[in-house]
Amino acid sequence: MTSETPAFDFRAVLLSGFLPAALFAIGEGAIIPIIPIAASSLGASLAFAGFVAALILVGELIGDVPSGVVVARIGERNAMIGAAAVSVVGLLVCTVAPNAWVLALGVFLVGVSTAVFALARHAYMTTAIPLAIRARALSSLGGVFRFGYFVGPFIAAGVVHLTGTTQSAFWIHIVCCLLAAVVLLVLRDPATGARGFRKPPRASRPTADPTTDAGRPTEPPTDTGAQFVQEEAHGLFRTIRANRAVLLRLGSGAGLIGALRAGRQVILPLWAVSVGLDDSTAALVIGIAGAVDFALFYTSGQIMDRWGRLASALPCMLGLSVSYFLLAWSGHLDARVGWFVAIAIGMSLANGVGSGILMTLGADLAPRDHPAPFLGAWRFTGDFGQAAAPLVISGVTAVASIAVASGVMGVLGLVGAGILLRYVPRYLPRRLR
DSSP states (O other): OOSOOOOOOHHHHIIIIIHHHHHHHHHHHHHTTTHHHHHHHTTOOHHHHHHHHHHHHHHHHHHHHHHHHHHHHHOHHHHHHHHHHHHHHHHHHHHHOSSHHHHHHHHHHHHHHHHHHHHHHHHHHHHHSOGGGHHHHHHHHHHHHHHHHHHHHHHHHHHHHHHOOGGGGHHHHHHHHHHHHHHHHHSBOTTTOOBSSOOOOOTTSOOOOGGGTTSOOSSOOOOHHHHHHHHHHTTHHHHHHHTHHHHHHHHHHHHHHHHHHHHHHHHHHHHHHHTTOOHHHHHHHHHHHHHHHHHTHHHHHHHHHHHOSHHHHHHHHHHHHHHHHHHHHGGGSTTHHHHHHHHHHHHHHHHHHTTTHHHHHHHHHSOSSSOHHHHHHHHHHHHHHHHHHHHHHHHHHHHSOHHHHHHHHHHHHHHHHHHHHHHHHHHSOGGGO
């Protein structure tokens, strides 16, 4: 045997892994602030517009359940291409929607396909990246996701301003999905050298020697990413029952983190509508706020590594909670537009401080010998909070007002901060932090 192995081609992964992820994230970032505005332009009330916006997260939550099986059965690249195709179908429905109900159907399809694409993207990177640099690559993947949420709203603002129609923003995501699919079809898989659709390997194939993980193994590689997500999805609800103590306690805090984060993606566009901002200006403000969020994703990791998980989680929750309270208070002010801009940036600042906290807590808590099932349950818990928050905002707005809905979210943020303060030290003692 020779000790020499082919050098790992990081540029190949940069194109075949990061580029499709960046394109999909840019498209998603372009439509998320537009969805409630588009629903409002089709005659929906503020409450129903919030419900329509919530459906993308509800679709992701529902898509989490079968996505692991889908990725394991057809392979990561195939799943990403298929998810992009389903997203295009949902987005086309959104562009031609004559009313908010049809728009809601298209948004739900986009949400389901987003869950499959996200899990397949994670599995693909797990398979293609050598173990020695996998953590940095997955961390960078999170940065790519936030980059898309930063760039997307600016593109949406420009397109809406040029076309004069809110629904034209959905074409941005259509183009991004098609480009992502083309990239995946044309470029070679860095692990196998194959192009386009490929048949996923059998589960019984031997695992590659880990000593060859620094480069391309000489034997056909095992589909470790697909196996990982299949383990995540297998027995999801059984895993939740087995870990109910930590999931009910610390997992509730994680769910509330997800809730406050998702809530801002809905309440900010709705608030922009309520204060009279036009579509392109609202998207521009949300894009500027996204720039602040994107700028802090690496700083958050430094805070957690140096001062512990609470040093990131508590400022995140308290900052978001205070921002929701300020938003509720500013609704009657003459300068409410200026307050809206400042609060949107403040929310992103607080959210940026907590970048990566959910993944980090999940990694800390997961069993070292068999982490995938717990990580699947942990991710489902966070996604449940993300899906529930917009529904809460929609429901409270329907029976009271959007200001009351913002105040309710602020209270939930204080509750979440208390849960984290109580249970993070219990489940993650200082020696692990």
